[in-house]
Amino acid sequence: MTENVTKKFLYVNRKAPYGTIYALESLEVVLIGAAFEQDVSVAFIDDGVYQLKKDQSTDGIGMKNFSPTYNALGDYEVTQIYVDKESLDERGLTADDLMNLVYEDEDDDYAEKSSISIVNRDELAKLMEQQDVVLSF
Amino acid sequence: MKFGILVNEGPYQHQSSDSAYMFTKAALENGHEIYRVFFYHDGVNNGTRLTVPPQDDRHIVNRWTELGKEHNLDLVVCIAAAQRRGLLDENEAKRQGKDANNIAEGFRISGLGQLIEAGIQSDRLVVFGD
Numbered sequence: 001m002t003e004n005v006t007k008k009f010l011y012v013n014r015k016a017p018y019g020t021i022y023a024l025e026s027l028e029v030v031l032i033g034a035a036f037e038q039d040v041s042v043a044f045i046d047d048g049v050y051q052l053k054k055d056q057s058t059d060g061i062g063m064k065n066f067s068p069t070y071n072a073l074g075d076y077e078v079t080q081i082y083v084d085k086e087s088l089d090e091r092g093l094t095a096d097d098l099m100n101l102v103y104e105d106e107d108d109d110y111a112e113k114s115s116i117s118i119v120n121r122d123e124l125a126k127l128m129e130q131q132d133v134v135l136s137f
Numbered sequence: 138m139k140f141g142i143l144v145n146e147g148p149y150q151h152q153s154s155d156s157a158y159m160f161t162k163a164a165l166e167n168g169h170e171i172y173r174v175f176f177y178h179d180g181v182n183n184g185t186r187l188t189v190p191p192q193d194d195r196h197i198v199n200r201w202t203e204l205g206k207e208h209n210l211d212l213v214v215c216i217a218a219a220q221r222r223g224l225l226d227e228n229e230a231k232r233q234g235k236d237a238n239n240i241a242e243g244f245r246i247s248g249l250g251q252l253i254e255a256g257i258q259s260d261r262l263v264v265f266g267d
Contacts, residue, residue: 005257005258007256007257009253009256021178021221022145022178022267025177025178025217025218028217028249029177029249029252029253032248032249032250032253033249033252033253035250036250036253036254036257038253038256038257132256133256133257133262134262134264135143135256135262135264136264136266137145137178137266
């Protein structure tokens with residue numbers, strides 16, 4: 001493990017959750033990466049916004065519903081989650097259609113706070129510009 | 138400059154693995170350093186030695202092996218992605234009770250931490266994927 005270096009990592013999720021394995025394997029990278037104590041953000045754009053859709057059911061497709069795992073991100077101190085507003089709009093989705101991902105804020109008496117920020121594309125572009133490492137899945 | 142390379146797509150199916158190879162080769166030829174090449178998703182299939190392409194086509198797996206040998210590259214295949222897709226080295230084959238292994242020369246199997254570490258240690262991490 002590497003000490004004393006903190007970089008800004010952004011994981012960009014662009015694919016729907018079950019059509020391909022990108023979403024599942026990207027989540028595995030985020031969870032493993034959390035152990036390295038970097039400054040981590042996760043963005044969901046294009047069909048990637050479907051990864052955070054609440055009430056997912058995979059009963060008809062014989063695949064594991066891994067969406068509950070996103071709830072663990074807060075415990076892994078992955079608390080900066082950005083969802084592209086235009087991608088939601090294009091798909092007829094709103095913030096209410098997404099899972100309620102939260103974390104406990106140590107600096108605020110462990111108050112439960114939402115990890116999700118809905119952002120527009122200009123804000124996302126700025127976010128990407130600030131990163132040291134952008135991993136796109 | 139020190140580069141980390143992430144290869145997310147399989148050989149022949151997708152140009153990503155060709156592009157990653159060409160980028161890596163060009164970077165080395167121009168005096169840059171490659172910290173590590175990490176193979177993820179279907180990219181792990183770039184590391185199976187059982188690949189037999191037609192004779193008049195490029196041999197993507199051997200090409201990585203040769204470049205790796207020439208420049209002492211760290212070619213790392215993600216263990217979780219590899220297990221799903223049937224790519225094993227000798228140790229893993231033994232551990233999983235399988236009757237064979239298929240990893241190509243010059244590649245090694247390790248965990249996703251190696252990808253994160255490449256992101257931390259490299260000046261740039263370049264992602265080749267769909």
